[in-house]
Amino acid sequence: MTVTDIIEISKKQCKIMIDNEFAFVLYKGELHLYKIKKGTEIAKEDYDKIINEVLVKRARLRAMNLLKSRAYTEKKLRDKLKAGHYPSSCIEDALAYVKSYGYIDDKKYTEDYLFYHGRELNRQQVFMKLKERGIAEETIRKAYEDFCQSGEAPDESELICKLLKKKRYDPAGDWESRQKIMRFLFSKGFTHDKIQETLSVYGKIDE
Numbered sequence: 001m002t003v004t005d006i007i008e009i010s011k012k013q014c015k016i017m018i019d020n021e022f023a024f025v026l027y028k029g030e031l032h033l034y035k036i037k038k039g040t041e042i043a044k045e046d047y048d049k050i051i052n053e054v055l056v057k058r059a060r061l062r063a064m065n066l067l068k069s070r071a072y073t074e075k076k077l078r079d080k081l082k083a084g085h086y087p088s089s090c091i092e093d094a095l096a097y098v099k100s101y102g103y104i105d106d107k108k109y110t111e112d113y114l115f116y117h118g119r120e121l122n123r124q125q126v127f128m129k130l131k132e133r134g135i136a137e138e139t140i141r142k143a144y145e146d147f148c149q150s151g152e153a154p155d156e157s158e159l160i161c162k163l164l165k166k167k168r169y170d171p172a173g174d175w176e177s178r179q180k181i182m183r184f185l186f187s188k189g190f191t192h193d194k195i196q197e198t199l200s201v202y203g204k205i206d207e
Contacts, residue, residue: 001042025085059086059094067103075134110143119154124189160198171202
C-alpha cells in the first residue's frame with residue numbers, strides 16, 4: 001500500500017490517499033507517529049491499527065458528542081460521520097455502538113417528532129419530513145397510526161381553516177383567487193377532496 005498523496009484539509013488535519021484512493025483523515029502529528037509520507041509504503045500493521053483502533057474510537061466519540069446536543073436518526077448521524085471523512089467501516093461500527101445503548105432509535109425519534117410537531121402537520125407533511133430524515137415508511141406509518149388512535153392527530157379541516165385565515169382568504173372572492181388558494185393548500189400536502197370539502201363550508205361556519 002503506497003501513500004500516493006497527502007492533502008491538507010485544515011491546519012490540523014490531512015486526507016491520506018493510498019494507491020490513489022481516499023483512505024482516511026489523520027491529524028498532522030499522527031503522520032510522524034505512523035511514518036506516513038507521500039511516496040512511501042504504509043505497513044499493514046500500521047494501517048490496521050489506524051482503522052481498527054484510532055479511527056474506530058474517534059468515530060464512536062464523535063457520534064456520542066453529536067448525540068449529546070440533539071437527537072439524530074440513523075441516516076442523519078451516518079451523514080454527519082461521512083462529512084467527517086471517517087472510513088465506512090468506522091461509521092458502521094460507531095452506529096452499531098450507539099444503537100447498542102439505545103442512543104439512536106428511529107421508532108422513538110418518530111414518536112417524539114409526532115408528539116412535538118404532529119398536531120401542526122397533516123399526514124402527507126409528516127411522512128415527507130420524516131422520510132427526509134431517513135425514517136423508513138413502515139416505521140412512520142405504524143407510529144402515525146398509533147398517533148391517530150391516541151386522538152392527538154389534528155383535524156385536517158381545522159389546519160386548512162387556520163391557513164385560510166392566515167392568508168386572509170375571502171370565500172366570496174372570484175374564481176381565480178379560489179384556484180390560487182387551492183394550489184397553495186395542495187402544495188402543503190392536503191388532498192383535493194379535503195380542500196374542496198373545507199372550502200365549501202369556510203365562511204359559513206360562524207353564520
